[in-house]
Amino acid sequence: xxxxPCCDKVGIKKGPWTPEEDIxxxxxxxxxxxxxxxxxxxxxxxxRCSKSCRLRWTNYLRPGIKxxxxxxxxxxxxxxxxxxxxNKWAAIATYLPQRTDNDIKNYWNTHxxxxxxxxxxxxxxxxxxxxxxxxxxLASENSSVYASSAENISRLLQGWMRSSPNNAGFGKTVxxxxxxxQKIEEGMANDHDLERxxxxxxxxxxxxxxxxxxxxxxxxxxxxxxxxxxxxxxPPLSFLEKWLLDESAAQVEGAMExxxxx
DNA sequence: AACGGGACCAACCGCGGATCC
DNA sequence: TGGATCCGCGGTTGGTCCCGT
Numbered sequence: 001x002x003x004x005p006c007c008d009k010v011g012i013k014k015g016p017w018t019p020e021e022d023i024x025x026x027x028x029x030x031x032x033x034x035x036x037x038x039x040x041x042x043x044x045x046x047x048r049c050s051k052s053c054r055l056r057w058t059n060y061l062r063p064g065i066k067x068x069x070x071x072x073x074x075x076x077x078x079x080x081x082x083x084x085x086x087n088k089w090a091a092i093a094t095y096l097p098q099r100t101d102n103d104i105k106n107y108w109n110t111h112x113x114x115x116x117x118x119x120x121x122x123x124x125x126x127x128x129x130x131x132x133x134x135x136x137x138l139a140s141e142n143s144s145v146y147a148s149s150a151e152n153i154s155r156l157l158q159g160w161m162r163s164s165p166n167n168a169g170f171g172k173t174v175x176x177x178x179x180x181x182q183k184i185e186e187g188m189a190n191d192h193d194l195e196r197x198x199x200x201x202x203x204x205x206x207x208x209x210x211x212x213x214x215x216x217x218x219x220x221x222x223x224x225x226x227x228x229x230x231x232x233x234x235p236p237l238s239f240l241e242k243w244l245l246d247e248s249a250a251q252v253e254g255a256m257e258x259x260x261x262x
Numbered sequence: 263a264a265c266g267g268g269a270c271c272a273a274c275c276g277c278g279g280a281t282c283c
Numbered sequence: 284t285g286g287a288t289c290c291g292c293g294g295t296t297g298g299t300c301c302c303g304t
Contacts, residue, residue: 014273014274015272015273015274015297015298016272016273016298017272017273035290036289037289037290038288038289038290049274050289050290051274051275051289051290051291052273052274054290054291055272055273055274056272056273058291059272059273060272060273087293087294088292088293089292089293090291090292090293101291101292101293102271102272102273102293103271105293105294106270106271106272107271109270109294110269110270110271111270
């Protein structure tokens, strides 16, 4: 049996949102808060389906969304979280509260996947002499800047962000990513460790949940679990996980708490 | 200057889980 | 308890821009 459409398709407008529609949606959410999306098009008169409204809000209009280029540290986090969690973009986005899952997904598909592939092909014949260099290159090169076409809406929202008491989860300040990246390099990320990380990641492939081979219980390896599941209750903490979580904790120190994913 | 192809991003689609009644 | 509905997620698509020829 098929699932009924989320909304009556007749008369539903599709395609890019206009500034007028954005304003209507933002105004409504300012008054009623996000949620109950079914009621949004009904109450606002927007000729959009509820899903479209929700998507527009969460991916574009929600206050606190950081637009523009991804920092090297953000790239690094995405790469490692993807290795750790797979294509769980929503989960990854919880570690980058200013980025949307859609943004991260797009960035991964358009930038990082290619970069990793490129680096992987470069690694195949021989490990680079200076993995740190290549890794840093991966993370810092081509941090493409895509222009925000919603600056006007953002300005519109600024007043609300300042005045609303319910925006604790939005617009949190994050320490300088550049300094954090430098910290990685100066701290744990010596050449040897980074080499291990790179080799290990490429061995486990992008879709696999990263797992320290030495700590991966063979009983956990099955048809669907050639990798260690991280959601099976009590996973081993791999080298990557340790690094990632340490850095995540450092990166968001004072700004957010890591969700209890384990 | 015109054209074609690739890159990029916003938005849509369909599915599955959660919740409601 | 089970069907209906809502919400969120991941994959995919379509439109636009950019760059090379």
